[in-house]
Amino acid sequence: MNKTLNEPILRLENIRKSFSGVQVLHGIDVTINSGEVLGILGENGAGKSTLLKVISGLHQATSGSVYLDQKQIHIKNPAVAKKYGIAMIPQEFNLVSTLNVFENVFLGQELKQGRFLDKNKMRERTQALLNQLETHLDPDALIETLSVAEKQMVEIAKALVHDVRILIMDEPTTVLTNQEVAVLFRLIDKLKAQGVTIVFISHKLKEVKLLCDRLMILRDGHLVSIEPVAGLNEQEMASKMVGRELNQIFPEHSQASTEIALQVEQLSINNLLHNIEFKVHRGEILGFAGLIGSGRTEMAEAIMGLRKKNSGKVKIFNQDVIIHAAKDAVQHGLAYLSEDRQGSGLIMNFNLPENISLISLKKYIKGFIQHKKTTESAARYSEQFAIKAPSLDSELQYLSGGNQQKVYLAKWMDTDPEILILDEPTRGVDINTKKDIYHFIHSLTEQGKAVIIISSEMEELIGLSHRILVIREGKIAGELIGKEIEEQKIMFLAAGVNDKTPRMEPIL
């Protein structure tokens, strides 16, 4: 591996990229140094992922040149990138779930003895890599039995099989819990000490500040700045990203009413949830905190009729209701924005009107679907939420994550819900969109709607909620109201009394 530090390793010159006529990158010039951690910040649609995909060979630049060690190279595909020591860990993992760890690590680059696979050697090499990564993963474990963080480790091991000089990570921390993030950060530190250059996309300013040497900020396909992170504070980063001063991110709380909107009693699911009971009032935001896997999403799915429950009563505005299927829940004014907008939220090959009207389609039917009305309504929402899309007719797959999320919100708003359950409402969304979403949630409570927020982002829960319930292993571990709400207390309840790791704090 390259041991010379802080010398230019990769230079990008005037990189431009357009997709079917829409310019996404407008001539980016950047020099990346060896052994540095370079952070990339930018709003959704700023061109971060596109730029990294150009470097890692997944996309071809429309024009511009790439130099590695002063020599011009042409990165035609990911295999070529790998040959040059450039590897990327994508946001969505590319692992075969029915194969085990070492088979995945060596997928497409299998070691052979004669004509046959040399499984022992691959197992040994994988074990060595996993040791280097300080994980206790078993090389023979099946991928489908692993947690998200473990899968990420496998992806990293896969990248390290070849001598990697530049390791690109696209939002690696979004899917991790705080403890797992701490492990990842230690690992990045180690790789850096070995002279590996890390390029790191994140939406979390704190993380970037903590981890990176230099920071590159993109806005709308242009390079805004690239400079040492030491001289920047979070406020400055945010305003550079957005191109204006960000005022208050979280709105003031509105006054909750005393009228109970949703009441859940004795909700249990085998091995997952035990006797969950809570109430939400009109105009109130109730936060659900807990570690990943604590059962919060399953709880929401059970309330919506998407998952079988063993017991449980649901009352809406003091009326007992029976919910067998999502259709019943929607009829009673419930809405559930799931945490996985691509997997369970939106139809990626439908356009905006088709997606927005999918649940509320009845409204638009007079004998047949009134296509004009669905288009008008989609136009209204895209103006209200400032949705950026090539056109209303664009399939959702061509929108950035933040804009998809806005379409997803619009889809549920179109059902005229009274009670909204929002599961990770700002996952993978940039600061500016986050702020829009927070203010929108606030405006919902002012209209007297009841809102439940499930989130792994502490700041978000604390900033928005009137009240927080902490779930641990399928049980309500505690309730925090108003001024009692503190990060420390939440973590304490979420992790249990014995586990005293409060929050990932600097390991660097």
Place this chain on the structure above:
Amino acid sequence: MSETTELGQNKMTNKIVSETAIQPSVLSRWIKSISLTSMAPLIALIVLLILSAMVSDHFLIPRNLTNVLRQVSYTGIIALGMTFLIIAGGIDLSVGSMLALVGVLVIMILNHLGDGWMAVMIAISAAMALGAFFGAINGWLTTKGKITAFVATLATMSIFRSFTLYISDAGEMVSRNNLYSDVGTGYFLGLPVPVWVFLILAIIGHILLRHTAYGRHLCAVGSNPKVASYSAINVSKVYFLSFIILGFTVGISAVMLSSRLNSISPGDAGLFYELDAIAAVVIGGTALSGGKGTIWGTVIGAIILGIINNMLNLSGVSPYLQGAVKGFVILIAVLMQYKRAQ
């Protein structure tokens, strides 16, 4: 509403947003709707028509053209139903055997009822009901029984054919009703009745697919069943119904075919119809992976197949080679789809 002011203020201050905020554009929709990708089957058809006219003088004779359309309509009607099922993410290999079974049963019913238009009407209704019922069996096996459509219908393909042979004793079934053959041999405004039935069903199918909640739900289910179920759609019901729709079209096709011949031969009626129907759907641009497709594409796909057969016949190509040509056309259609997807 306060969110409008919040977001409105945001819009004013954020130049990027206001510049690219979208407007519904009639023009862009129109351009998109006639884009090359969706027009590929139609262009292929036009090219084929010109080629055929050049190759054979007989091709453009009206009688030849109506004959081609009549030939196309039997599998074409089934292909319409198949389009629904394939968009939903399924497949049905049993339609050929199902057609033979319905055909035999219809003639048995007819011969039991005797003469007269009333008997014909009852028999036709029975054919539709039987087709829908056999479709429902396939649907039930895949939704309730959780057997993949490919395997379930592979099994029923064998079962339906076997029952057909058993109840008919493997002998040709001839209708004794003297009016029945008028249905399949009749003409209306210069076109054979089966062609009219094909076109009318295509229009109904198009409306069902494009302009009703069911059609929208069908595309959603085929594209991503999880998203569909989270969007309060009853996924298995939608999927189940698409099997019934297909069965219904098979029933109608059985009437058209058996009334044209006034008989049905249990051993080879409908043989390989499943392949022709699937081929028409695929040539018409509907992806086998589901989620998106058009009825008019399927109509064009079926006509393309029919013209190719006719052209090969007219130009004296060995019948043994016709299957190969059909195969190449399917490959080209799928390769073009694949290129488009990239």
